[in-house]
Amino acid sequence: MTGGVEAIFRALSAEASDAVTVPDLGRALSDELGRIVPHDGYMLAGLDPLNRASCLFTEEHDYSEAASRRMALDDAAGAERHPFERLVAGPAKVGVVGLGAARYRHSVRLHNVSVPEGFDSEMRIGLTHARVAWGGLILVRERGRRPFSAAEAAHAQTLAEPLAAALKRFVAATPLRPSRYSLSPGVAVVGADDKVTSATPSAHEWMRLLAPVGTSADERDLTATVWNIAHLARRAGGQALSRVPTRDGWIALHGQLLEGPEAGAVAVTIQPAPGRLLLPAVSVWYGITTRERTVMQEVLQGLPTKHIARRLDLSPHTVNDHLKAIYRKTGVNSREELLTGLA
Known part of the structure; x- marks a missing residue:
């Protein structure tokens, strides 16, 4: 199997350079990793390397939006057995939970989230390269399939850094070009219930642009990136920032907790990323x-x-x-x- 891991190691870099969209990247990484760690679905998130805010997201046959948000909240609260903060910071980059192991037989999260969603086993991979956290990857297996094994976790551990490097390469492979976005800055107010309570017309357009390809554009629903900024602003005690790389330029999202009677409401400003915000992130992404x-x-x-x-x-x-x-x-x-x- 060592030869298989080495072959995947070599393929990941080429796949990342050739990917055109974030969904392309997700499918390419999933296909390569699936050669030695088969899975039924995945979630891939890229992080702003300066503050670990979400800046890329793609998924296929995995958790529902509601379940994903609950998992993110549990992760932030320390309720997850393998929180991504620990996976990207520590030596163990892979964490597995599944009904096949006796210690997870009474896992509240598995029974309340994973099993109702149709999954019995989950593998989390922290994507760190050159001591920088670039993202996280979740793999899932459907109910009735065998759980992820210790050997598969070891293979994933070996590939964690190459996967992170591939994610970085995907962004850095796009030349730095002027933004092609002509939209004016937009502002959306996200209520404590994570619904948009009000927004400027341009904010609605920005959110449609940020929505994953092929998803419905419910005006009250938020993309993962916008929700993450609102969530981080609440956690950070006031403000959060993310710089999102796209093929048409970089987008900046800035969340700020509002004062007043609406506790937990966050104003999210979305606009083309200005140079003063872009330079620090570009410096890290491009080395x-x-x-x-x-x-x-x-x-x-x-x-x-x-x-x-x-x-x-x-x-x-x-x-x-x-x-x-x-x-x-x-x-x-x-x-x-x-x-x-x-x-």
Whole structure:
């Protein structure tokens, strides 16, 4: 089986680079992982690497929206046996629960959430690469199927980092380009019951754009990313931010807890991500070094190369070398393309 793991390791990078949409990525990673860890459904979430807010989401034949939200709330409250915070932070990247094990026979979550949804066994994988948490993956098996085994968990542990690297590569494979979104910023108010109580017309359009392909666009329902921002704003005591990469540009979601009689209501602002919010995230996704990021900050101020060199106590040649590395990593060809991509 070692050869199979190595083959999957090699395939993941190519699959991530070739994927066009987030659902494409989810299916590709599921197919490759399914060669040694068969499963009936999956949920893949990508995280903003700076604050672990949800920024990508796709799923296939898995939990309902209501069950997914309950699991996220339980995870945040420490009620899950294998919370993702622990999986991405610790050495054990994989956690398995299932009715096949005696210690889970009386699991409240399994009996109240998984079994009613039609699943007997679940595997969670924390996706960490280069000490950064990039996301999480949940695999499920239907009732009547054998539970995930210890051997399969070991294979998943081996592939956790390559899966995380593939998720990062999917985003970094898209060149940094100006946003093609012409929508004005929108604001949606999310009530304590996680329903949209009011929204600007542009917010409704933004939420339709963020909704997974093929899903119904119920105006009162929220996409996973918008719900996550509202949830994080409540947890963080006031505010939360996510930068969402798409093929048409980056989108920023900012959640802010409202004051007043509506306890738990959150205002979510959705807009094309401005450069001041985008630069920190882009630096991590594209592997920009600390010195390269400093040069990018100077470029964003419109300074010429000679001025940047003097301010940073570098030679113009060294500044140009940094710029060439930045262009290569972000897929741009010039200073002008870099500036417009971060505008």
